[in-house]
Amino acid sequence: MRTVRIANGQGFWGDNVDEPLRLLEGGPIDYLGMDYLAEVTLSIMMRQKLKNPAAGYATDFLDFARRALPLLVAKGVKVVTNAGGLNPRACRERVFEIARSLGLSGLKVGVVEGDDLLARLPALVAAGHELKNMDSGAPLAPLLDRVTSANAYLGARPVAEALAGGAQIVLCGRVTDTALALGPLVHEFGWAADDWDRLAAGTVAGHILECGAQSTGGNFTRFWEVPDLWNVGYPIAEVAADGAFTVTKHPGTGGLVTVDTVAEQLVYEMGDPTTYITPDVVADFTTIRLAPAGADRVAVSGVRGRPQTPFLKVSASYLDGYKAAGQVTVSGPRAVEKARLAAEIVWKRLERAGVRFPESARQVELLGAGAVLPGILTADAAEVPEVVLRLAVRDGDRARVDRFGKEIAPLVTAGPPGVTGFAGGRPKAQEVVAYWPALLAREEVESQLTVSVEEV
Numbered sequence: 001m002r003t004v005r006i007a008n009g010q011g012f013w014g015d016n017v018d019e020p021l022r023l024l025e026g027g028p029i030d031y032l033g034m035d036y037l038a039e040v041t042l043s044i045m046m047r048q049k050l051k052n053p054a055a056g057y058a059t060d061f062l063d064f065a066r067r068a069l070p071l072l073v074a075k076g077v078k079v080v081t082n083a084g085g086l087n088p089r090a091c092r093e094r095v096f097e098i099a100r101s102l103g104l105s106g107l108k109v110g111v112v113e114g115d116d117l118l119a120r121l122p123a124l125v126a127a128g129h130e131l132k133n134m135d136s137g138a139p140l141a142p143l144l145d146r147v148t149s150a151n152a153y154l155g156a157r158p159v160a161e162a163l164a165g166g167a168q169i170v171l172c173g174r175v176t177d178t179a180l181a182l183g184p185l186v187h188e189f190g191w192a193a194d195d196w197d198r199l200a201a202g203t204v205a206g207h208i209l210e211c212g213a214q215s216t217g218g219n220f221t222r223f224w225e226v227p228d229l230w231n232v233g234y235p236i237a238e239v240a241a242d243g244a245f246t247v248t249k250h251p252g253t254g255g256l257v258t259v260d261t262v263a264e265q266l267v268y269e270m271g272d273p274t275t276y277i278t279p280d281v282v283a284d285f286t287t288i289r290l291a292p293a294g295a296d297r298v299a300v301s302g303v304r305g306r307p308q309t310p311f312l313k314v315s316a317s318y319l320d321g322y323k324a325a326g327q328v329t330v331s332g333p334r335a336v337e338k339a340r341l342a343a344e345i346v347w348k349r350l351e352r353a354g355v356r357f358p359e360s361a362r363q364v365e366l367l368g369a370g371a372v373l374p375g376i377l378t379a380d381a382a383e384v385p386e387v388v389l390r391l392a393v394r395d396g397d398r399a400r401v402d403r404f405g406k407e408i409a410p411l412v413t414a415g416p417p418g419v420t421g422f423a424g425g426r427p428k429a430q431e432v433v434a435y436w437p438a439l440l441a442r443e444e445v446e447s448q449l450t451v452s453v454e455e456v
Helices: 019-026 041-051 060-075 088-101 118-126 141-146 157-164 179-189 196-209 259-266 335-352 398-405 442-446
Strands: 003-008 031-034 078-081 108-113 147-152 169-171 236-240 245-248 282-284 289-292 298-301 304-306 311-331 362-367 386-395 430-441 450-455
Touching: 003 179, 003 196, 019 031, 019 060, 031 060, 031 179, 041 147, 041 311, 060 088, 078 157, 078 179, 088 108, 088 169, 108 157, 118 141, 118 147, 141 147, 141 311, 147 430, 157 169, 157 179, 157 450, 179 196, 179 236, 196 236, 196 245, 196 259, 196 282, 196 298, 196 304, 259 289, 259 298, 311 335, 311 398, 311 442, 335 362, 335 386, 335 398, 386 398, 430 442
Parallel strands: 003 031, 031 078, 078 169, 108 169
Antiparallel strands: 003 236, 108 450, 147 311, 236 245, 245 298, 282 304, 289 298, 311 386, 311 430, 362 386
């Protein structure tokens, strides 16, 4: 039975830059997915684009293109990525520049657009789309002038359309992570828009692939069982036309592919496992069956799906005040006690200066004394030889936050003994970019979608 081999070489912007090339070199694959976007990433890209209209995409992808384009073209492997961010056309132009510099011609690159809603927000709100926060229920309208980005999650269909147009590389903005795998499968197998079970299977494949090494031994609970994690192989899904697939990795790489590693990735970012909602399908993860299929091979089957909802999710971000954080190391006898005293000193000196932060707007963490999971990971204070004291504040007034930053360094000479490690300078106020999840009628987005394929 024919299968399509889809690999994923990036789980986020900042993942190991060598892995996509290693996947190309390490064995046969048909498609290489590369996932760069997280909820906050688009707001970062927007700031870049405001400074430079030709920016706003994942620049790491250009480094990959410089290293990999000749091999990519020679092997005929196709790439699907959301590296386009807020400026996929500009990203395409840079890819073309790189291709020309390498003496390559005939490379077709597709661009998927229509997810960026920022310019349309006032009109959408005026037309009655409240874009209520999915957590609080509050409408977006009062925050319109503070919104920095707003993008709808697109599905697999425009990716498949770009591939059908001959694209070897498809550059997208905010498509779902799972669409990076489902789009190629829809294209290769011609799955219908209402073939819910197969669409759900492709969605599950994309979900297992999306975080890179997280399904092949990275971030695995039983880490001591994972061989050569330094050389971990990134995941590959071998998918058949009926939707059944096998998760594996290239031979000779480190890591581990077992039912347990795959199962842990399945529950990543999971809410209701019976209702995993995407633009293409609603998948039921409780129907999934996992089975060993050989060394570093896990078979996945039984996935069931049902019709998609009439809405698409919108990921927006907005400015919500300022924050700053600073830290020092406190060591020696009674380290925990000294760290708590140091924190109290900072707050009291700020109050003396007329700057008071309420409990809800300040944070004290004693890293090394159970601060990461308080009440779960605990330590006997008397036995802790050193801690990192981390203090943080948040406020709507930048000047107040900057004033906080001036109280960390004095702890070295005007605090308890054993305070060291202040070498990074005064903490500076940074803008807080908050997340706003909302829903929008899908026809408002899909009617504006465009797919273009151009050749270098």
